[in-house]
Amino acid sequence: MSARASRRNAWASCSGNRSWSRTSPPPPAWSAARASPDGYTLLIGNTGTHAFNQSLYKKPLYNAVTEFEPVGLVSESPRILIARKDLPANNLPELIAYLKAKERTAQFGSAGVGSGTHLPCVLFNLAIGANITHIPYRGEGPLMQDLVGGRIDYMCATIQSGAAQAKQGAVKAIAVMAEKRVAIIPEVATTGEQGLTGVEASVWNAFFFPKGTPEAIVRKLNKAMSETLDDPAIRTRLEELGLEIVPAQRRTPEYLAQFLPTEIERWAKPIREAGISAE
Secondary structure (H helix, E strand, C coil), X not given: CCCCCCCCCECCCECCCCCCCCCCCCCHHHHHHCCCCCCCCCEEEEHHXXXXXXXXXXXXXXXXXXXXXXEEEEEEEEEEEEEECCCCCCCHHHHHHHHHHCCCCCEEEECCECCCCCHHHXXXXXXXXXXXXXXXXXXXXXXXXXXXXXXXXXXEXXXXXXXXXXXXXXXXXXXXXXXXXXXXXXXXXXXXXXXXXXXXXXXXXXXXXECCCCHHHHHHHHHHHHHHHCCHHHHHHHXXXXXEECCHHHCCHHHHHHHHHHHHHHHHXXXXXXXXXXX
């Protein structure tokens, strides 16, 4: 690890599906997949539990596609590319130019290997053709501390924490990694608007039942979920928190069933190309 990074805080970690023994509890997704399909066990899955870990592990503990009954996609939370405040780049083209010029010494941080702050930056680095040193931390808190302190160059933060730090002037907001701007920080342009497409990265949330849960139960919950998300007050509050509510046509069980395999494959490619493993 470079001396520029905080040795006290940097620490390797992983997310999603973890190995476990009889002395530690199994991952919630594993337990949900093996629960009785009676409608009493509901899993709130996400990009980590149902996309990332299917490629991060040689032998995942569960199959995200075949062992669950999809209920519906709920929301997406895009990553935001932020940089230390004294980095000589104010937009995406300038950051890309800087990283290519400083490829040997530049560093990016994440909240752990395979996490939702790691893989989006891997996707970005591969897209611009730059091999940047990765500094893994044990969580986003210590990572953000080192970015604010100028000990690393950039990160792909959660929209909530990244926007908050940018508004305070503690870091530079470079680009939102989404197809459209977000309500929580609308003044920051997307990666696509700044000339780089294909690096959209959002952590999505969805509801799943164990495989075999009766369709009537799946439909009933899906209807209740969609009606709740259409409530203006709830929608406004969630958007203020940086969550983008997916449109009605993307909330169906059928859409989630089709969406999931494409997400697994989409993230499998950068994971393979970068040689990342959580084992």
